[in-house]
Amino acid sequence: AQTVTQSQPEMSVQEAETVTLSCTYDTSESDYYLFWYKQPPSRQMILVIRQEAYKQQNATENRFSVNFQKAAKSFSLKISDSQLGDAAMYFCAYWRPGTYKYIFGTGTRLKVLA
Amino acid sequence: NAGVTQTPKFQVLKTGQSMTLQCAQDMNHEYMSWYRQDPGMGLRLIHYSVGAGITDQGEVPNGYNVSRSTTEDFPLRLLSAAPSQTSVYFCASSYLTSGRAAAANEQFFGPGTRLTVL
Secondary structure, eight states: OOEEEOOOSEEEEETTSOEEEOOEEEOSOSSOEEEEEEEOTTOOOEEEEEEETTOOSOOEETTEEEEEETTTTEEEEEEOSOOGGGOEEEEEEEEOTTOOOOEEOOOEEEEEEO | OOOEEEEOSEEEEOTTOOEEEEEEESSOOSEEEEEEEETTTEEEEEEEEEETTEEEEOSOOTTEEEOOSSSSBOOEEESSOOGGGOEEEEEEEEOOOSSTTTTOSOOEEOOOEEEEEO
């Protein structure tokens, strides 16, 4: 069975600095998708970034980028120029074709210090 | 667009009571799902649906029922509430596309329902 592991329950970063959140996953599949979702204090989850396993290029969305290492089964999220509004719980998620089931990690709470 | 709405926002139940958590979306999404969020456990899938009349179990379905009579609504029923069902419940929806990446689309989440079972 696939699993998603986020080993950092909590991280802190100074405003304007860069932080990297870790995510590892276990799968025997070669075709899958990975996601990072953000849950701010309002609890409303929003998609940050999506990566397709077949794509070599790491996905980027403005200040958010990923480091996707398929062989190592690692999918880390880098937040550059951190802002106070980035403070949230971040969830890594996995999905593979042929299913309708997403698997989420346990989340990393990010604190941004002014 | 209201997006995904959930009611109620908060609920307290006694053990053994039943209730229905409501979820509605106005984006004409085929895929809808229910998750529960517990501290240290992330989000776990309870049930999901890929269209009206089609539902299936997720990772933690025991104690919960769902039905989908319309595209818009996907209620979650707790048949006999237990303290272990104390959690925050999220409903989500997304488009389904054709091909292998059918459900690899952005999920839109509701604001959640905080449920306490005494």
